[in-house]
Amino acid sequence: xxxxxxxxxxxxxxxxxxxxxxxxxxxxxxxxxxxxxxxxxxxxxxxxxxxxxxxxxxxxxxxxxxxxxxxxxxxxxxxxxxxxxxxxxxxxxxxxxxxxxxxxxxxxxxxxxxxxxxxxxxxxxxxxxxxxxxxxxxxxxxxxxxxxxxxxxxxxxxxxxxxxxxxxxxxxxxxxxxxxxxxxxxxxxxxxxxxxxxxxxxxxxxxxxxxxxxxxxxxxxxxxxxxxxxxxxxxxxxxxxxxxxxxxxxxxxxxxxxxxxxxxxxxxxxxxxxxxxxxxxxxxxxxxxxxxxxxxxxxxxxxxxxxxxxxxxxxxxxxxxxxxxxxxxxxxxxxxxxxxxxxxxxxxxxxxxxxxxxxxxxxxxxxxxxxxxxxxxxxxxxxxxxxxxxxxxxxxxxxxxxxxxxxxxxxxxxxxxxxxxxxxxxxxxxxxxxxxxxxxxxxxxxxxxxxxxxxxxxxxxxxxxxxxxxxxxxxxxxxxxxxx
Amino acid sequence: xxxxxxxxxxxxxxxxxxxxxxxxxxxxxxxxxxxxxxxxxxxxxxxxxxxxxxxxxxxxxxxxxxxxxxxxxxxxxxxxxxxxxxxxxxxxxxxxxxxxxxxxxxxxxxxxx
Numbered sequence: 001x002x003x004x005x006x007x008x009x010x011x012x013x014x015x016x017x018x019x020x021x022x023x024x025x026x027x028x029x030x031x032x033x034x035x036x037x038x039x040x041x042x043x044x045x046x047x048x049x050x051x052x053x054x055x056x057x058x059x060x061x062x063x064x065x066x067x068x069x070x071x072x073x074x075x076x077x078x079x080x081x082x083x084x085x086x087x088x089x090x091x092x093x094x095x096x097x098x099x100x101x102x103x104x105x106x107x108x109x110x111x112x113x114x115x116x117x118x119x120x121x122x123x124x125x126x127x128x129x130x131x132x133x134x135x136x137x138x139x140x141x142x143x144x145x146x147x148x149x150x151x152x153x154x155x156x157x158x159x160x161x162x163x164x165x166x167x168x169x170x171x172x173x174x175x176x177x178x179x180x181x182x183x184x185x186x187x188x189x190x191x192x193x194x195x196x197x198x199x200x201x202x203x204x205x206x207x208x209x210x211x212x213x214x215x216x217x218x219x220x221x222x223x224x225x226x227x228x229x230x231x232x233x234x235x236x237x238x239x240x241x242x243x244x245x246x247x248x249x250x251x252x253x254x255x256x257x258x259x260x261x262x263x264x265x266x267x268x269x270x271x272x273x274x275x276x277x278x279x280x281x282x283x284x285x286x287x288x289x290x291x292x293x294x295x296x297x298x299x300x301x302x303x304x305x306x307x308x309x310x311x312x313x314x315x316x317x318x319x320x321x322x323x324x325x326x327x328x329x330x331x332x333x334x335x336x337x338x339x340x341x342x343x344x345x346x347x348x349x350x351x352x353x354x355x356x357x358x359x360x361x362x363x364x365x366x367x368x369x370x371x372x373x374x375x376x377x378x379x380x381x382x383x384x385x386x387x388x389x390x391x392x393x394x395x396x397x398x399x400x401x402x403x404x405x406x407x408x409x410x411x412x413x414x415x416x417x418x419x420x421x422x423x424x425x426x427x428x429x430x431x432x433x434x435x436x437x438x439x440x441x442x443x444x445x446x447x448x449x450x451x452x453x454x455x456x457x458x459x460x461x462x463x464x465x466x467x468x469x470x471x472x473x474x475x476x477x478x479x480x481x482x483x484x
Numbered sequence: 485x486x487x488x489x490x491x492x493x494x495x496x497x498x499x500x501x502x503x504x505x506x507x508x509x510x511x512x513x514x515x516x517x518x519x520x521x522x523x524x525x526x527x528x529x530x531x532x533x534x535x536x537x538x539x540x541x542x543x544x545x546x547x548x549x550x551x552x553x554x555x556x557x558x559x560x561x562x563x564x565x566x567x568x569x570x571x572x573x574x575x576x577x578x579x580x581x582x583x584x585x586x587x588x589x590x591x592x593x594x595x596x597x
Contacts, residue, residue: 008487015535022529023506029525029575030514036575039525043568046531050564053538063545074554075541079534082561090569101570102524105531109563112533115556119540122548130493202548236527243533244503248496250536251489256496257503258532264507265526269519276516359516366519373577384516 007058014052015254021045022258026265032379049254050079082108095371096331099362100156103149103232106239110145113138113242114209120249121187121205131249132191136184138245140212145238147216152232155225164221170286173218180211219285226405227284229360230273234281237266276359276423302453309460312399312434313342313471317478319396319432321352323388325425326372328362329402329438333464336375339401342468343377345475355381356388356425358406389426398430400451402437402464408449418447433457436467521574528567534560 001009025042028034060068086105093101117139121132154160166172186194187208190201199207223231240262247255274281316322324343330336343353355377361368372382383391392398400407407427410417427433428451435452437459451457460467491499514522537560541553 005487008489012487012489018532022532023510026507026522026525026529027510029522029571030511030518032515032518035518035521036572039528039568039571039575042525042529043572046528046564046568049532049535050538053535056539056542060543061545064543067545067550068542071542071544071550071553074550075538075557078537078541078554078557079561082558083565086562086564086566087569090566090573093570095574098520098524098570098574101566102520102527105563105566105570106527108559108566109527109530109533112537112556112558112560112563115552115559116533116536116540119544119549119552119556122552123544123546233523236523236530239533240526240530243530243536244500246533246536248491248500250539251491252536252539253489253491253499255532255536256491256499257506258529260500260503261507261510262526262530264504265511266523268508268511269514269523269526272514272516273519357517359519366517366521369517370520370574370577382517 004059007055011052011055014048015252018045018049019254019257021048023261026261094334095367095374096328096334097157098367098370099229099232100153103153103156103228103235106232106236107146107149107153110142110149110235110239110242112142113239113246114142114146114212116246116250117142118205118209120246122202129188129192132188133184134245135249136187136208138242138249139209140180140184141238141245142242143209143212144216144219145235145242147213148220149216149232149235151217151220152228152235155220155223156228158225160221163224169218169222173215176211176215176218180208180215183208183211223285230270230279230281230284233266233270233273234285237263237270240264240266273360279422302455304452305458306461307434307458309436309462309467309470310474310477312458312460313474314478315432316346316351316397316399316434316471317349317475319351321354321395322346322397322399323354323356323392323395323427323430325356325358325398325400325403325407325427326361326368327358327401327403327406329404329436330464331362331368331371331402333402333438335401335464335468336371336377338465338468338472340372340375340377342472342475343381345472349475349479353381354383354388354391356383356385356392358385358403358425359423361403361406385423385425392426392429395430396432398427398433400427400433400435401468404437404449405447407435407451408447409454410447410450414450427451428454428457431456434460436460436462436464438463521571524567524571524574528564528571531560531564531567534564536560 022042022045025038028038028041117135120135187204240259244256244259244263247259270281274284346353355372357368369382405419407425409428411419411422411424414420433456452459534557537556541557544550544553
């Protein structure tokens, strides 16, 4: 057996193991009990696959052999540099900024798939029409995922604040997409012996990539910030698909399988998220509601009734049951820990406390669960929307902290509201409701909240951290007074 | 014996179909609390693209191929390392949630799970 053949045998066997470990790891990740070990299993698969790939040096073609030392150094440098920077960033990023971080890493994956395609195309390596078409489709999806994810990151990071919309945008985007297809088809024509004297094939390839990148930007710009999680999930699935397609071109089944598993899993996750917001995926991409300016906030019935944090705390202290609805505002104020301290105070005076989590609480489905888990809130106190919504009617107090759109009863009643039909937490059905809020601003979807104007609702204005501090002090004061 | 892998025509389609089905089934029925970690976890898994990048770079014979191969490995490695740390950090928190009695997060009713 020749040396290159042994290398290929080892790579093939290791990639097989890696593909198994990826699927097994993902399976473990889909249950909270086994989830932590799931990522280790998948990580092991990745490690062995990357290590085995160094054996490719034993099987390089004659054309690449003179460059082997340079290529190996470049490879090592890229691994250390890219891996190192991302590792550091991933360790430092606060949990609140997690969604945009996932968007960045996801864009990197899409970019990598596109870059592989570029290397293959420019090197003229894709043999035959099928491989060429698959390479081009993978390249296009990878590019869209890269540039789209970057825009999604910019929106969540609030670098880009307003969705960019203009007349004829839909047509404009469609034209870019069509142009990308046409140029792709033209590249296939060129590969089949067609000729064009104006530009070289390489130039056409670059234009193809530019168009695909532009489409990713154009497609993401008009979508509002509130919809970004769904968009990131779409790009996650897209990157998986791109990786799978490039895997076919490289004849690497591990890439094909891992990419396609992620493509399908990502698609399902996207659908689940969209369903949680009661919207279809095409609705998210094409109707551009998230962050839209809505004129209807002028005619709210009732008034805003502010109360002091201490008064609200004392009221809750004497209540039998309290449901807390946490939102992104809580996380932004980094007040989860203080909230849990306050909850422990309430519990020690016999109040039954639960956390009600909306599927899209935070900036990404499930993010609020992660943030509460970080503060040490036990699993059994966190209840999901479907399991808790009927309990609001029999609950004394609902404390809404930094959440807004997910408790807006307009979603139930007001057909003109852009969030009409979205499932909400029935905070308005609790006997009393306190809403902690920084100011009188609107929610992430940019609309007024009818809950704030209800008769049994009081507003507690202030930063969540400060308000909770005052609440803790107020309840402490009660305890002291009782002891004296 | 030749251990180079040749995947052509329908074989590729079969692989794609079965892999897609596997992905769909694996994620099906996942609770909402795991949506974010799972998105991040699957994000990590498509980091396998780095292997393709390595293949492209090691077989590069022109400046263009080297440049794009380098970018592919750079971005792929970022995808892998970042995806792993972020997912791991998120999931590590679920340890205490899944076993509240053993973690640092003591509930007032630790036995009520």
